[in-house]
Amino acid sequence: MPVTHFRIRWPDQSEAVCYSPSSVVTAHLDAGRTYPLAEFVSLTRVALVEASERVRMKYGYACSSAMDQLQAIEAAAARFHDQPDATVQVIGFGR
Template identity: 65%
Template sequence: MPVTYFRIVWPDQTEATCYSPSTVVESHFEAGADYALEDFLARARAALGAASERVRQRYGYACSSAMDQLAQIEATAERYATQPDATVKFLGFGR
């Protein structure tokens, strides 16, 4: 399972690099796309949950790093929850 990193830009233009233990995240996001905050969170939950599940299937335990990354994404997103039309720019993937 190749580790995949993805880069995003939060609504305040802060860039972040995020971690996934699997390339499965590539099926949940499109490079260059803008996502409404809630849509981005739903996609991140699905993507990182699927990535953690792939680790579980292969090694017998969930990926705590994927869940830690999701927790960090959710905590950061809280800062923008009250902003109408808050969007997250998805820059792309890397390895």
């Protein structure tokens, strides 16, 4: 279950490096693709919950870091909810 980081670009052109305890995030997001804000948040939520559950299955407890990352993404995305055409670009993945 390799830790995977993914770099994103928010609508204001700021960048962030995000954490996933599992590479499952690469099954939900595509490097180089730009997503509508709501779709990005939704896909990220699914990916990070799934990653946390993989940790639970292997170690017997959920991954709090994945849930912290999800909370940070949701909080950052809230800044752009008033922009109907807001998008988030997934720049790439790393370990």
